[in-house]
Amino acid sequence: MKKHLVSANDLTKDDAVLVLDTAKELAAISDGLVKKLPTLRGRTVVNLFFEDSTRTRISFEAASKRLSADVINFSAKGSSVSKGESLKDTAQTLQSMGADAVVIRHGSSGAPHLLATRNWINAVVINAGDGTHEHPTQALLDAYTIRKHLRNNTGDLSGLRVAIVGDILHSRVARSNAILLKTLGATPIMVAPPTLLPVGIKDWSGEYSYNLDEVLPEVDAVMMLRVQQERMNDAYFPTAREYARNFGLNIRRQKTMQKHALVLHPGPMNRGMEITAEVADSANSVVIEQVANGVSVRMAVLYLLLGGTNNETGDKN
Amino acid sequence: MSANSRNSARVVLESSDISRALTRIAHEILENNKGSKDLVLLGIPSRGVPLAKRIAQKISEFEKVVIPVGSLDITMYRDDLRLRPPRALAPTEIPEGGIDHKVVILVDDVLFSGRTIRAALDALNVIGRPSMVQVAVLIDRGHRELPIKADYVGKNIPTSLIETVQVTLADFDDASENVTLFGGEG
Numbered sequence: 001m002k003k004h005l006v007s008a009n010d011l012t013k014d015d016a017v018l019v020l021d022t023a024k025e026l027a028a029i030s031d032g033l034v035k036k037l038p039t040l041r042g043r044t045v046v047n048l049f050f051e052d053s054t055r056t057r058i059s060f061e062a063a064s065k066r067l068s069a070d071v072i073n074f075s076a077k078g079s080s081v082s083k084g085e086s087l088k089d090t091a092q093t094l095q096s097m098g099a100d101a102v103v104i105r106h107g108s109s110g111a112p113h114l115l116a117t118r119n120w121i122n123a124v125v126i127n128a129g130d131g132t133h134e135h136p137t138q139a140l141l142d143a144y145t146i147r148k149h150l151r152n153n154t155g156d157l158s159g160l161r162v163a164i165v166g167d168i169l170h171s172r173v174a175r176s177n178a179i180l181l182k183t184l185g186a187t188p189i190m191v192a193p194p195t196l197l198p199v200g201i202k203d204w205s206g207e208y209s210y211n212l213d214e215v216l217p218e219v220d221a222v223m224m225l226r227v228q229q230e231r232m233n234d235a236y237f238p239t240a241r242e243y244a245r246n247f248g249l250n251i252r253r254q255k256t257m258q259k260h261a262l263v264l265h266p267g268p269m270n271r272g273m274e275i276t277a278e279v280a281d282s283a284n285s286v287v288i289e290q291v292a293n294g295v296s297v298r299m300a301v302l303y304l305l306l307g308g309t310n311n312e313t314g315d316k317n
Numbered sequence: 318m319s320a321n322s323r324n325s326a327r328v329v330l331e332s333s334d335i336s337r338a339l340t341r342i343a344h345e346i347l348e349n350n351k352g353s354k355d356l357v358l359l360g361i362p363s364r365g366v367p368l369a370k371r372i373a374q375k376i377s378e379f380e381k382v383v384i385p386v387g388s389l390d391i392t393m394y395r396d397d398l399r400l401r402p403p404r405a406l407a408p409t410e411i412p413e414g415g416i417d418h419k420v421v422i423l424v425d426d427v428l429f430s431g432r433t434i435r436a437a438l439d440a441l442n443v444i445g446r447p448s449m450v451q452v453a454v455l456i457d458r459g460h461r462e463l464p465i466k467a468d469y470v471g472k473n474i475p476t477s478l479i480e481t482v483q484v485t486l487a488d489f490d491d492a493s494e495n496v497t498l499f500g501g502e503g
Contacts (some may be wrong), residue, residue, distance in 0.1 A: 016477075021405065021406070025390065025408060026406070028408065030395075037393045038394060038396065039394075083482060221370065303393075303403060304403045307403040308403035308404070309399060309400065
């Protein structure tokens, strides 16, 4: 494994499978009596959140605490950042406080990359979502959830077809998922109106489509993305109702899918917009489970990046 | 055990020796504990697990009872985690009925520094409270770094620190079964 996890591209196929396998064993532990492991005792994990987040921050906090790491939560509101402190100065402050890992969420694409490459800090950098760039741990937990249901929790995802539907243009979840699914041997299919697909979509690994109804019957899983109201300043589609009619997942559309096909959503859901309540609460929906799997996957990432020496090596023994 | 220098390899136990040693250990466990009541065997991955299963199998044959067998991964409890790259985890499977008020027998292939057993005791601690913990190993090669001893030993093999001991099991390693001592300088 590389030292940092900034992009899903940092993971080879072996790395990704190792994370998922480790998460599987850790999930088995947290299902049982043991809720706490001593592994990261004495290590400090800083949650550096420049953007609002509920589940990702809580998930990383729970994962760190279950591994006995000390957690420092930092949110930009109420900190010196609102007084104009730069990322570099914030980073160096954390460094001098002895952070071993920095989990960063930032509104600007590339902020984790800066932190990881500029020698401002020695800590391991884990990207928890940067702008419209990437969100690799979300992709890992989605892959874990799909593997658990469709591949018996072992190996890779080869042969599976996964539709990613919605605001691909602004979605860091879609970008990381497209990369990781490809790494694991699955085929991602981006589905969106032309205005919400990035210009370079033809160069992405995988396929794309403007028509949800054509794609649904042949996929093994569908990932519905949140319509990000806060990024909808331009007219990407005429009305919310029209978007829901063409790209929302309702019960009629779900019935055209294969029996085993999963419904995923990274949350938070806009019920009635990209997904109807009926579908979100249906038997094939794994939305709630994704949250629980998120903790196991993040424990695995923290263990693999922080548990050993800080060398860029991996020991399979 | 890493096998960095294999210039002198010496087979110290053949497959039949291993089988006889495990049979004796099974008898000793029964003798020491006055039967098989409340016994739980936990193998330490990787080779402790198949060894635990074999010992349980033998006890079942002698006593006509089913002995609960499981596995206990100790990776997260190791004291040398920061000295090495992270290791992959192995499954922990605690048999139904748990380990509370049971006699837990930890099974491993080679007893060396004793640090693995120490980590296993920590791992047990968070799962439950056994009435007693005992240790069974196929090979005791000495060089303890902690005050830990085995209750049941297949064979004591005096070694030097530059030697390595390698256990291969037919059903686990898919190779011919034996215990081999690899010498440092030949």
